[in-house]
Amino acid sequence: MRRAHTVEAVRAAEAELMARLPEGALMQRAAAGLAVAGARMLGRVYGARVVLLVGGGDNGGDALYAGARLARRGAAVRAVAAGARIHPGGLAALRAAGGRTLAPGEAAAAEIAAADLIVDGLVGIGGRGGLREPHAGLAALANAAPGPVLAVDLPSGIDADTGEVAGAAITADATVCFGTGKPGLFVDPGAGHAGAVHLVDIGLGPELPAPRLECLQGADVAALLPHPARESDKYRRGVLGIAAGSDAYPGAAVLAVGGALRTGVGMVRYAGPSGVCSRVLDRWPEAVVSASDPGLRVAAWAVGPGRGTGEQSREELEEVLETDLPVLVDADAITLLAEDPRALQERSAPTLLTPHAGELARLLPGTDRGTVEERRLEHVERAAEEYGCTVLLKGSTTVVAQPGRPAAANLTGTPLLAAAGSGDVLSGMAGALLASGLRPREAALAAAHLHGLAARLARGGAPVSAGDLVEAVPRAVAEVSALADGSAPPADRAGRYRR
Numbered sequence: 276m277r278r279a280h281t282v283e284a285v286r287a288a289e290a291e292l293m294a295r296l297p298e299g300a301l302m303q304r305a306a307a308g309l310a311v312a313g314a315r316m317l318g319r320v321y322g323a324r325v326v327l328l329v330g331g332g333d334n335g336g337d338a339l340y341a342g343a344r345l346a347r348r349g350a351a352v353r354a355v356a357a358g359a360r361i362h363p364g365g366l367a368a369l370r371a372a373g374g375r376t377l378a379p380g381e382a383a384a385a386e387i388a389a390a391d392l393i394v395d396g397l398v399g400i401g402g403r404g405g406l407r408e409p410h411a412g413l414a415a416l417a418n419a420a421p422g423p424v425l426a427v428d429l430p431s432g433i434d435a436d437t438g439e440v441a442g443a444a445i446t447a448d449a450t451v452c453f454g455t456g457k458p459g460l461f462v463d464p465g466a467g468h469a470g471a472v473h474l475v476d477i478g479l480g481p482e483l484p485a486p487r488l489e490c491l492q493g494a495d496v497a498a499l500l501p502h503p504a505r506e507s508d509k510y511r512r513g514v515l516g517i518a519a520g521s522d523a524y525p526g527a528a529v530l531a532v533g534g535a536l537r538t539g540v541g542m543v544r545y546a547g548p549s550g551v552c553s554r555v556l557d558r559w560p561e562a563v564v565s566a567s568d569p570g571l572r573v574a575a576w577a578v579g580p581g582r583g584t585g586e587q588s589r590e591e592l593e594e595v596l597e598t599d600l601p602v603l604v605d606a607d608a609i610t611l612l613a614e615d616p617r618a619l620q621e622r623s624a625p626t627l628l629t630p631h632a633g634e635l636a637r638l639l640p641g642t643d644r645g646t647v648e649e650r651r652l653e654h655v656e657r658a659a660e661e662y663g664c665t666v667l668l669k670g671s672t673t674v675v676a677q678p679g680r681p682a683a684a685n686l687t688g689t690p691l692l693a694a695a696g697s698g699d700v701l702s703g704m705a706g707a708l709l710a711s712g713l714r715p716r717e718a719a720l721a722a723a724h725l726h727g728l729a730a731r732l733a734r735g736g737a738p739v740s741a742g743d744l745v746e747a748v749p750r751a752v753a754e755v756s757a758l759a760d761g762s763a764p765p766a767d768r769a770g771r772y773r774r
């Protein structure tokens with residue numbers, strides 16, 4: 276599990292810890308970890324050209340001390356000072372190790388363009404709003420340079436708490452964060468700037484409160500997945516009812532049923548128009564089909580993909596929500612709920628909504644798709660609070676919120692998932708896990724993890740269709756299940772899952 280804390284929580288923990296340690300000890304721990312990561316990116320340190328972008332705060336101090344360590348190992352280190360005053364101790368250490376400083380300008384631009392490694396120490400958790408000059412210009416030079424960029428604590432220009440990016444920002448190949456993750460490293464648009472995220476333990480752990488954000492890794496998901504016991508039968512493994520698809524969109528039914536069957540469930544009962552029933556049976560003879568009937572004996576329902584927003588769909592949704600079964604509400608059914616949420620308000624059984632940004636905006640009047648995408652965490656949490664249920668917000672970073680629990684972000688997301696029908700597959704997958712007995716938050720997170728992994732595995736990184744995705748789900752389940760012995764995933768695992 277990767278955890279992330281707010282700036283406020285990090286500051287408080289830092290103060291507690293610093294009170295017990297000699298002055299500067301934390302910065303030395305941070306700089307040591309940073310130098311190790313920089314050396315790893317360089318491969319050969321001796322003779323390498325390293326440029327540090329140094330702002331006026333402690334983030335710049337980390338970069339300077341790390342630069343001094345690299346300089347002592349034979350790297351040619353240049354620090355570009357953004358502003359008149361930079362960390363005095365770090366500056367002295369760099370100079371003592373043979374490093375030099377430069378003001379922003381043509382010579383600095385040439386150094387950045389020729390660097391084997393650029394270290395971004397412009398701003399860290401002390402950054403506020405969009406980058407000012409000369410920071411913004413230096414960030415643009417670093418982004419355009421051929422050398423790799425290593426961000427200190429977080430890429431400068433991204434909001435540590437939310438992942439918002441207001442204007443210019445560093446796009447890093449890797450980020451070394453100290454003590455704990457920051458939410459902005461795992462939630463887009465910030466996550467897209469962070470590259471592979473490495474954590475350096477500086478001893479903050481015992482001082483930290485509950486995380487602001489959690490990110491499940493493969494082993495965490497493996498621990499959640501149901502394992503059929505010897506005495507299992509199809510009813511004990513769980514029966515999922517699927518009310519998806521319509522004569523206009525039969526494919527949504529076929530994909531949702533496929534997603535459920537490939538994830539693993541005792542039985543899928545598909546309910547829908549007879550024409551769609553035959554399409555489902557043609558593709559999935561193991562499904563049991565019938566005309567729409569929310570009275571079917573099932574353990575959970577998945578409702579909405581491709582179903583339409585007509586009167587019949589509305590009545591069906593209401594009937595399903597009246598049951599005391601877990602229900603996943605997606606796509607057209609979310610649009611219906613946004614128009615009239617009463618059936619949800621009266622419900623106490625577990626409910627999982629799986630909107631994309633546009634659908635979430637419909638659930639939260641006064642906002643729009645773009646705003647939701649800019650501030651995903653805030654909006655998914657608002658929806659979870661207002662509707663009193665678990666909400667999975669699909670998109671570039673899939674995030675999950677449940678009242679009373681830390682928000683969670685999925686690490687396996689990939690732009691490959693932006694394909695028609697991919698959400699229908701996810702509905703089936705999360706529905707299957709709900710029917711198997713997982714709670715909505717866990718079902719949502721495990722399904723999102725497997726969904727992203729399946730997209731990556733399906734065609735070796737080449738574009739995938741929703742049908743490819745369905746067929747790759749068993750490989751994703753197998754890969755994750757192989758981690759079920761509780762051992763931590765390989766160190767670079769999270770890195771591999773990042774873009």
Ligand SMILES: NC(=O)C1=CN([C@@H]2O[C@H](COP(=O)(O)OP(=O)(O)OC[C@H]3O[C@@H](n4cnc5c(N)ncnc54)[C@H](OP(=O)(O)O)[C@@H]3O)[C@@H](O)[C@H]2O)[C@@H](O)CC1
Nearest residue numbers: 289302331332333334398399400401402403405406407428
């Ligand atoms: N916490 C921990 O446990 C540990 C923390 N450590 C490190 O400390 C870092 C935090 O350091 P910090 O508090 O000095 O703040 P920091 O990120 O350097 O930024 C402040 C500077 O940026 C400037 N500035 C702000 N916004 C700006 C903008 N938009 N555009 C341009 N400039 C802007 C601001 O200028 P001002 O606005 O004040 O004029 C000021 O000069 C943290 O991320 C980690 O790396 C480790 O060493 C050890 C353990």
Ligand SMILES: [K+]
Nearest residue numbers: 395398427431
């Ligand atoms: K930084």
